[in-house]
Amino acid sequence: MKANTAFIKQLNIETLRKALRNAGQATKSELADLTGLTVVTINALITELVVSKEVIENGNVPSGGGRPSMQYRYNYDYQCAAIVYGYQKNNKNCINTIVVNLAGEVLWKNDEYIETVEIKSFETVLDEVFKQYSNIKVIIFGLPGEVIDEVVTINDYSNIIGPDFIPHYKNKYKVPVLAENDINAMTYGYYRTHNSEYSDSVVGMYFPRNHSPGAGLIIDGSIYYGKQHFSGEIAAMPMPKPWEEMNYFDENEVIKNLEQLLTVYCCTIAPSMFILYGDFFTDTIEERLKLYTEKLLSNKFIVNIEVSDYLERDYEYGLKCLALDTLWEEN
Structure with missing residues (x-):
C-alpha cells in the first residue's frame, strides 16, 4: 500500500512539474485546471517543490475579486548540463563548452583550440564550469567517434580510445557522463x-x-x-x-x-x-x-x-x- 501511495505521489509530482514547466508560472488554481489534480493535492506537492527550490514563489497576483493568489514560477536554473563538443574548424580541433539550464538557455560558453586531444584535455574547462555552477547534473560530450558501454571504440581523437575516458570524468565530477557521435x-x-x-x-x-x-x-x-x-x-x-x-x-x-x-x-x-x-x-x-x-x-x-x-x-x-x-x- 505504501509503495502504491508513493508511486501515485510521484506520478502527481511529474504531472505538476510538467504543467508548470510548460506554463512557466501559474497559481494553484490554474495548476489544478492544467493537471486535473485537486487544489489540496497541488498545495501539498507545490510546497515540496518550493522547499527543494525547483519552484519559486513569484508573489501574489489578483484572483478576480477574491483574495490575491500566490503565483509559482518554475526555476529553470534548478539543474544544468555541461556540454563539451569538438569539431574541425580551420583544420584544427575546435572544442566548444556550454552550460545550459532546463529551458535550454545557454548560461556559459567557451571556445578553444586543442592541438592534441588527450583524456584529461577537458578538465580545465570543466573545473571552471563546476566551480561556477554547483547544480550541474550531467556532462554530455560530442565526439567524432563512437562510445559503447562507456568504452570509446572509434574516435578521431585517437588518444581517448579505450575504456578510460568516460569513467575518468564520472569519477572526477560525480555526475552521469554521456557521449554522442558528432554527426548523430x-x-x-x-x-x-x-x-x-x-x-x-x-x-x-x-x-x-x-x-x-x-x-x-x-x-x-x-x-x-x-x-x-x-x-x-x-x-x-x-x-x-x-x-x-x-x-x-x-x-x-x-x-x-x-x-x-x-x-x-x-x-x-x-x-x-x-x-x-x-x-x-x-x-x-x-x-x-x-x-x-x-x-x-x-x-x-x-x-x-x-x-x-x-x-x-x-x-x-x-x-x-x-x-x-x-x-x-x-x-
Missing part, C-alpha cells in the same frame, strides 16, 4: 529543428576533410545506431576514390563518391532529406549531385539534398536536446 548529434539537431517537415527519416553526412566522413540517421524521431553502433560508418564503404586520397575541391571526384553513397541510402532507407556538412560544398555540387543521383536511380526517387552552413548550430542544438531529455527523465 548534428543530424538530430537538424531533425528537431525541422521535425514538422520530416517526420520519418533524415540522413546527415559530415565531411571534415582531414578525417574520415561519417553519417547519422534519424528514423521516427530517434537516432539509429545499428549493431555495434556501426550505422553511419560510411568510410568503410568501397568508393571510386578512397576518402583519404580525395581532393575535396575537385567537384568531379567528390560527386563520383557522393552519388554512389547517396544512391545506397536511397535504395535502403529512402530518406526524406539528406543534410550535408562540409566546407567544400558549393551550389553547383548540390545541384549536380541531386541530378546525377536521381539519374542513377532511373528517376524513380526524388532526392532532397540540403548543404548546410550551420554545422555548429545543429551540433549544439542536438546535444542540448539530448541533455534536456536526460535531465527531465532524471527529475
